[in-house]
Amino acid sequence: MTEPTSTASGAIALDGETAARTRKRFPFRLEIDPSRKESPWWMTIVSVVLALLACAIFFAANGKNPWAVYEKMWTGAFTTSFGITETLVKAIPLLLCGLGVSIAYRISVWNIGAEGQFAAGAIAAAAVTIYFPHLPLYATIPLMLVFAIAAGGIWGALTALPKTYFQVNELITSLMLNYVALLLLDYLVFGPWKDPKGFNFPGTPMFTASQSLPVLGDTRLHLGLIFALIAVALYAFVIRFTRWGYELRLIGANPEAARNAGIHIKRHILIVMIMSGALAGVAGMSEVSGVTHRLMDGISPGYGYTAIIVAWIAKLHPVGLVISSVLFGGLIVGGYSVQTMGLPSSISNMLQGAILFFLIAGNMISKFRLSRNG
Amino acid sequence: MDFITQLLVAALSSGTPLLFATLGGILIERSGIIQLGAEGLMLMGAVVAAITFIHTGSLGLTLLAVVAIGAALGWVHSFLTVTLRTNQIVSGLAMTLFGTGLSAYIGKSITGIPIPRAVPKVNLDFLDGVPVLGPLFAHLDLLTWISFALVIAAHLFIHRTSWGLHLRALGDNPPTADVMGIPVQLFRYGCVIAGSMLIGLAGADMLLVYSPTWIEGMTAGRGWIAVALIIFARWNPLRAMFCAYFFGMMDTIGFKIQLIGSAIPSYFLKMIPYIVTILVLMYLGYRNRNKPSGSPEALGTPYIREQRF
Numbered sequence: 001m002t003e004p005t006s007t008a009s010g011a012i013a014l015d016g017e018t019a020a021r022t023r024k025r026f027p028f029r030l031e032i033d034p035s036r037k038e039s040p041w042w043m044t045i046v047s048v049v050l051a052l053l054a055c056a057i058f059f060a061a062n063g064k065n066p067w068a069v070y071e072k073m074w075t076g077a078f079t080t081s082f083g084i085t086e087t088l089v090k091a092i093p094l095l096l097c098g099l100g101v102s103i104a105y106r107i108s109v110w111n112i113g114a115e116g117q118f119a120a121g122a123i124a125a126a127a128v129t130i131y132f133p134h135l136p137l138y139a140t141i142p143l144m145l146v147f148a149i150a151a152g153g154i155w156g157a158l159t160a161l162p163k164t165y166f167q168v169n170e171l172i173t174s175l176m177l178n179y180v181a182l183l184l185l186d187y188l189v190f191g192p193w194k195d196p197k198g199f200n201f202p203g204t205p206m207f208t209a210s211q212s213l214p215v216l217g218d219t220r221l222h223l224g225l226i227f228a229l230i231a232v233a234l235y236a237f238v239i240r241f242t243r244w245g246y247e248l249r250l251i252g253a254n255p256e257a258a259r260n261a262g263i264h265i266k267r268h269i270l271i272v273m274i275m276s277g278a279l280a281g282v283a284g285m286s287e288v289s290g291v292t293h294r295l296m297d298g299i300s301p302g303y304g305y306t307a308i309i310v311a312w313i314a315k316l317h318p319v320g321l322v323i324s325s326v327l328f329g330g331l332i333v334g335g336y337s338v339q340t341m342g343l344p345s346s347i348s349n350m351l352q353g354a355i356l357f358f359l360i361a362g363n364m365i366s367k368f369r370l371s372r373n374g
Numbered sequence: 375m376d377f378i379t380q381l382l383v384a385a386l387s388s389g390t391p392l393l394f395a396t397l398g399g400i401l402i403e404r405s406g407i408i409q410l411g412a413e414g415l416m417l418m419g420a421v422v423a424a425i426t427f428i429h430t431g432s433l434g435l436t437l438l439a440v441v442a443i444g445a446a447l448g449w450v451h452s453f454l455t456v457t458l459r460t461n462q463i464v465s466g467l468a469m470t471l472f473g474t475g476l477s478a479y480i481g482k483s484i485t486g487i488p489i490p491r492a493v494p495k496v497n498l499d500f501l502d503g504v505p506v507l508g509p510l511f512a513h514l515d516l517l518t519w520i521s522f523a524l525v526i527a528a529h530l531f532i533h534r535t536s537w538g539l540h541l542r543a544l545g546d547n548p549p550t551a552d553v554m555g556i557p558v559q560l561f562r563y564g565c566v567i568a569g570s571m572l573i574g575l576a577g578a579d580m581l582l583v584y585s586p587t588w589i590e591g592m593t594a595g596r597g598w599i600a601v602a603l604i605i606f607a608r609w610n611p612l613r614a615m616f617c618a619y620f621f622g623m624m625d626t627i628g629f630k631i632q633l634i635g636s637a638i639p640s641y642f643l644k645m646i647p648y649i650v651t652i653l654v655l656m657y658l659g660y661r662n663r664n665k666p667s668g669s670p671e672a673l674g675t676p677y678i679r680e681q682r683f
Contacts (some may be wrong), residue, residue, distance in 0.1 A: 058479065110463055162652060166659030171410065171463070172602045173655070176648040179595050187641035305471060312464065346478035346590065353414070353472025357450070360460040360468065 039366035044313060047362035051354040058350070059343075069338055069347075076337025077330035083337075085219045089291060091329030093118065093283040093300070095228040097307035098325050099235050100279035102316040104272055106239070107251040107265075111273060113159055113174025114280040115304025116181035117152045121281025122288045123185055124151035126204050126295035129211045130193055137210040141223075144211075144285050152281020153274040155181060160273035164266040170273075178304065189297050203296030213290035224286025229322075231279060236318035248272070280304065301332060302349065309356045328352070379509050381623060381630060386510060386518065389622025391416070391580035393521050395600035396607060396614040397528050398572030403604055404532065405565035406545040406672040407455055410466025411447070412573050413597025414473020418443050419577025421477040424484055424588040433492050433582075440578040441571045447473070448570025452563045459676035470597070478590040489586040493517050517579045524572070528611035541565065545670030548677035558677050576600070595648065602651045606658065608668035624650045 056066030077087050097114040104111035124147035128140060135143065158177055162168035186202070195205040213223040239245040251258040251265060259265055283303065288295050310328050314320030335348030395412050402409040419440045426432075426439040447469065454465045493515040502512050532538040543551040544561055552558050580596070581588060599621055607614035628643025 058476070062480075112467065162656050162659070166656040167663070168652070168655040168659050169602075169605070172598060172605075173652050175595065175598045176602075176651050179648045180645050183641045183645050187639055190641075191639060308467060309471070344479055344482045346475050346482075349475025350472060350479050351475070353468050353470075353475050356464065356468035356471060357454070360464050361454055361458055364454075364458040364460045 039363045043362045043366045044359065047358040048313075048355055050362075051351065051358040054358070055347075055351050055354050059347075062343075064341065064343065069341065069343065072338050072341060073331070073334025077333040083333060085221050086333045087326060087330040088225065089220050089222070089329070090332045091325040092222075092224040092228050092290075093287050093303045094307055094310050094328055095321060095325035096224075096231060096283035096286070097280045097303050098310035098314070098321050099228075099231050100276040100283075101307050102311040102314070102321060103235065103248075103279070104276040105311055105316055106248050107268060107272055108255070109160075109163070109269055109272060109276075110171045111156070111159065111174050111276050112171055112308060113155070113177050113304070114276075114283075114307045115300060115302065116174070116178035117155045117277040117280035118284040118287070118300055118304050119178075119181040119185050120151040120155040120277070121148035121284030122295055122299055123181075123188060123284075124148045124281065125285035125288050126188075126193065129207055130204065133208075135210070137214075140211050141213065141289070144289055145227075145282065148281040148285030149278040150281075152277040152279070152284065154277070155281070156273040156275070156277020157270065159277075160270045163273075164269055185295070185299070186297060189295055193295065195294075201296070203294045205294065207289060207293045211289065212293055213286060215290070220291065222286065222290030224283075224290045227282055227286055231282070232318050232322060235321075239318075280307075301345075305349075306332070306352055309352050309359075312356060313359055377630070377634075379505075381627065383509055384626040384630065385619045385623035386514075387622070388584060388625045389619040390518050390521050391576045391584060392596060392600055392603060392621055393525070393615060393618035394576035394579055395573045395597060396603040396618055397521075397524055397611055398569035398576065399600055399604045400532075400569075400607065400609050400611055400614060401528065401572065402566050402569035403673055404541050404545045404609060404670055405562045406548060406670055406675065406677070407452070407562055407566055408462040408466060408674045409451065409566065409569065409573075410463060410601060411451060411469025411473065411570075411597075412466075412576075412600050413593060413595065414470040414477075415444060415447055415570055415573040416473075416577035416580065416593045416597045416600075417477040417591070418447060418473045419574030420581040420592060421481040421484075421577075421588055422574075423578035423581045424481065424487075424489060427489055427492050427582065428484055428487065433494075436492065436582070437575070437578065440574045444571035444574025445567050447574070448567035449563075451570065452566035455676065456559050456562045456566070459678065462674055462676075474591060481588050481590065484588050485590060486587060489582065489588070491586070492582045515583050517575075517583055521579075525611050525615045532611065542670075545672055548672050548675075552677070562677075573597070573600075599647060599651055602655060605669070606654060609670065610668070621647060621651075 052070060056070075059066040059069050075083070077083050097118060100117065101111050101114050125144040128135075128144045128147055132140070132143065155177060159170050159174040162173050163170045189202045189204060193204045195201065195203060198205070215222045216225075237245075239248065247258070247263050247268065250261065251263060251268060255265065284299075287299060287303075292299060306328050310321065310324045313324040313327075331348045331351060332345075335345040335351075338347065339345055395416060399409055399412060422443045423436050423440050426436040430436070451465055451469055454460045455462045495513050495515050496519055498512050504512075530538075532541060540551065540554075540556045540561065543554065544556060544558060548558050551561075576596075577593065580593065585592065603614060603617045603621060606617040624647045628640070628646045631638065631643055632640055
């Protein structure tokens with residue numbers, strides 16, 4: 001085991017009998033090629049196509065024609081102007097949450113709490129409308145933004161502080177906090193913040209025009225798109241051109257080297273988690289203020305979880321994030337449009353999970369090489 | 375029954391699914407593989423149990439189907455992590471997302487249908503008059519007794535058999551285990567598949583015994599609590615039992631407080647298990663700050679013979 005190089009003779013020295021047996025049975029074998037670091041870009045497309053094919057089995061088993069299902073999803077999401085704007089509307093929270101988790105994954109902090117941070121931002125934005133109901137538009141929107149950033153940031157810090165001071169696994173903390181945030185949201189919309197004139201609907205009163213994000217023309221596309229694009233540009237700039245971004249990349253590549261270089265890793269984890277939470281918080285704010293115009297039960301169809309896949313499929317790359325968030329926005333809209341065929345919209349969750357499976361498998365497979373035994 | 379006894383009884387019934395899932399997780403993590411797909415596996419176990427039981431009415435077939443789906447999903451996870459050596463965390467997340475989506479999809483038609491009592495009770499009538507033991511153990515269902523047996527079996531397997539020794543060697547130091555002649559990859563496959571079966575059974579237990587109606591996302595984070603329980607239990611089956619019942623109690627304590635009539639809104643009471651999970655993990659982190667956590671040393675690292683990278 002002291003031999004770091006990868007040769008077949010190493011195996012024989014290690015366990016001659018087994019290796020000899022293996023060699024007799026298989027003329028070739030798979031091994032990881034250490035020189036291949038990145039998988040080619042087309043592997044992503046192959047993985048997505050394979051995932052769609054795998055899920056086609058489930059549709060076929062349910063008596064649906066898979067081709068018809070996918071065609072319906074595609075036409076629903078990408079061919080009509082309504083579908084396209086809806087897809088972009090869904091892509092906004094995905095992009096913001098995806099950016100949030102990407103920045104955490106850069107330094108291997110597994111934030112899966114974007115869902116809760118999204119809810120925290122949405123609650124904070126609604127709080128502005130409850131406690132400062134009569135402010136004009138140019139005061140309300142910035143105030144909402146500040147509140148949402150603070151709330152998302154606090155929710156992110158609640159994950160980071162146990163990690164940095166008590167070595168608590170952030171996966172568990174961030175996920176537990178999702179449930180806490182969603183229960184808090186439910187409490188507010190079923191309890192103190194419920195619209196008194198809302199016929200018992202679990203939601204706050206509708207936002208007034210001065211509490212809603214401006215929209216483009218008569219579509220539902222709102223100012224949140226600009227927030228998201230600015231955030232992407234900032235992310236790309238910070239990661240590539242600033243000292244802080246360099247430190248993040250260094251921590252991600254080699255935490256040990258980063259620590260030896262004098263980088264304060266705990267502080268970085270805290271700052272990154274606050275930023276990650278703040279971005280998801282902005283997503284929550286833009287969703288309540290731009291789309292639903294009220295805080296209500298079930299405000300997110302799992303944006304925070306889909307964002308994890310958005311980030312992975314993009315390999316944390318800013319341009320990739322834009323493309324993948326539009327694709328997954330389309331997947332959500334397509335999931336709604338197949339409801340007319342009697343399929344539940346949760347099929348988009350199933351497709352997302354399958355895509356992630358094939359994606360990570362594809363990434364690894366392209367790092368393997370086939371070599372001749374013996 | 376007084377309040378404390380009621381609480382213990384409730385802890386036992388809501389702790390049993392957690393116990394199955396934690397035992398499965400311990401078995402998987404002892405072999406050095408991280409399994410974060412517990413939530414998805416439990417949901418798949420629950421929905422398969424619901425569908426099979428509604429259509430066949432046979433408990434044996436139901437459990438068989440649950441074990442089969444657990445094995446199939448466990449095979450997917452082990453193929454990805456052991457053979458392809460993908461990131462174990464991401465593979466587990468994919469399992470959770472996929473399981474959540476697929477269970478909602480295939481369970482659509484049976485949502486809200488109450489499941490008739492499926493699991494027979496083991497009646498120990500001689501315990502009926504005994505104060506605490508009576509209400510606790512006299513009329514437990516079969517799956518709870520199976521979970522007791524599994525705890526003891528897992529403890530004996532891990533700490534008293536030569537295969538258990540191999541398993542511990544494998545989780546701490548795969549190269550050494552390999553030199554000892556243990557088939558590392560095969561053993562890991564076996565552990566992940568067997569553990570995933572147990573996690574699937576956790577979902578089935580939850581559906582058949584604890585809340586007998588299929589609802590989308592019915593596990594509500596219990597799979598993740600089981601992941602946390604593995605850490606509380608320090609990868610030890612006997613501790614897992616006490617941790618699972620403690621969390622079972624936390625799960626029901628809010629409901630019990632509501633019953634005696636308190637002014638706290640139920641939404642806050644429902645937060646208790648999640649917040650307690652975080653607080654207990656923080657306490658453990660503080661107490662064990664200078665000690666090893668007890669986790670298998672090679673947890674999360676794929677093993678590749680003759681290659682290091």
